[in-house]
Amino acid sequence: MWKQFLSKLPRKSSKSDSSLDSAHNHSGSNASSSGNSIQRASSGNAGPGRSTTVKRMSSAVFPSSVVAGIEPLLSFKDVPNNEKQNLFISKLNLCSAVLDFSDPNKNSAEKDMKRLTLLDLVDFVNSGTPRFTEPMISASCRMFAINLFRVFPPNYRTNSSSGGETEEEEPTFDPAWSHLQLVYELLLKFIASSSLDAKMGKKYIDHSFILRLLGLFDSEDPRERDCLKTILHRIYGKFMVHRPFIRKVVSNIFYRFVFETDRHNGIAELLEVFGSVVSGFALPLKEEHKIFLWKVLIPLHKPKSVGVYLQQLTYCVTQFLEKEPKLASSVIRGLLKYWPVTNSQKEVMFLSELEEVLEITNMVEFQKCMVPLFRRIGYCVNSSHFQVAERALFLWNNDHVISLVAQNRQAIMPLIFPALEKNSRSHWNQAVLNLTMNVRKMLSEMDEELFLACQRKFKEEEERRVAVEEKRKMTWERLETAAAFRPVTGNTAVLVRPVMTPPMAATLT
Secondary structure: OOHHHHHHHEEEEEEHHHHHHHHHHHHHHHHHHHHHHHHHOOOOOOOHHHHHHHHHHHHHOHHHHHHHOOOOOHHHHHOOHHHHHHHHHHHHHHOOOOOOOOOOOOOOHHHHHHHHHHHHHHHHOOOOOOOOOOOHHHHHHHHHHHHHHOOOOOOOOOOOOOOOOOOOOOOOOOOOOHHEEEEEHHHHHHHHHHOOOOHHHHHOOHHHHHHHHHHHHHHOOOOHHHHHHHHHHHHHHHOOOHHHHHHHHHHHHHHHHHHHOOOOHHHHHHHHHHHHHHHHHOOOOOOOHHHHHHHOOOHHHOOOHHHHHHOOOOOOHHHHHOOOOHHHHHHHHHHHHHOOOOOHHHHHHHOOOOHHHHOOOOHHHHHHHHHHHHHHOOOOOOOOOOHHHHHHHHHHHHHHHHHHHHHHHHHHHHHHHHHHHHHHHHHHOHHHHHHHHHHHHHHHHHHHHHHHHHHHHHHHHHHHHHHHHHHHEEEEHHHHHHHHHOOOOOOOOOOOOOOOOOHHHHHHH
16 A cells, blocks of 8 residues: 555655646745755655655655645645635645754755745734634644654753852753744644634643643753743643643652652743742632642752752742742741751752741741741851851841741740850851841840840850860869879780670680
């Protein structure tokens, strides 16, 4: 059967050539030059490789002339309305050819023709076409799948920068972007078009299509990820039936990133999409959405590369808190759980996010977590890394934080005062010293009596600590003095009792 089909291809090519002549008479010099280029490529060098070339060009570049029965190089304005559907499918089939962009000089005529055809398709969809029929939707999704869905090469780039300490690597750009961009633009306009019926479209933009589309977020090309971000948002908005599946797949991508690979290029873009999704959640929040916060968003603070996507992650978290303020204490405890202890740059980021969370935290939720929270803030205030100490002290410039502290000063001031006192005595950085003195003054003015009580308690604990240190020091001195009067000499016998195993004991007896 295939041999019979291939034997007919040259005749189809001839028909295509005659159609090109016809298109030349109607379409002008541009269509003529493009048609001639394709004609030369399809009927090129004679010889042993001719049949292979004809087969490849006929099946990849010109399947439309066989399937749709209409010349794809015609313009939409040159055909009657009842033929536009066939022409649309014909052009989609022509664009289903996957060309090699590793060599800029290879297949240049085909690349130009495909690009012009994609532009024509984008203009046609953008012009407000009649309702897409099922064959048009099927052909469109097939073309999108052939051009976009591909396996990326292994990613050996380091994705462990903390956002400030290491140099950022240059992004990698796909050489085929000149065509991929047009395919993405067509996909976006196709999904957003009012001509696409969601009930019919969901048959072809199905779970398999969405799963492979989400896999493209790992592309190293930031331009592609940006297009995907917009397209995913449109799909989520148009196909309500697919929303639970999208949330599940994206959750799995995050799980794999956090707990397995620690490598993914599109975390920031996915979080940006989900920031809009979270802002649209209905109240009261479903349990599924709360689980997404606790088991997906909070653990995303764990990876070393959190600085790459922290802005988008913070936005998602704060959107949850604005929807349901009762979640604030669990979010703060989650931050404390994943608090970095050896990465100062990451600690500064956590302090910045903590301030945003505290700004939308009410009194009841704050009181649930204020003791462990201000213990951690006290450690940060005492940090020898001046940026960490400085950022922790900047929290006191926030009016809402000051209000929360003032109303709970009986519990908070005893926790934070020792850290401030130690800083004022021994911190090496002058800026940190100045901020420390400002916070001390603020607390003193807030409640002078409590401040003095904390000061007295600190002095008592300091005296007790000095006494314990002195006692320990004197004990060691007495031991050293006693040991000095009984020096170990070469003739001093030392009793050693070896632990013998049962076989050895049996041998000795």
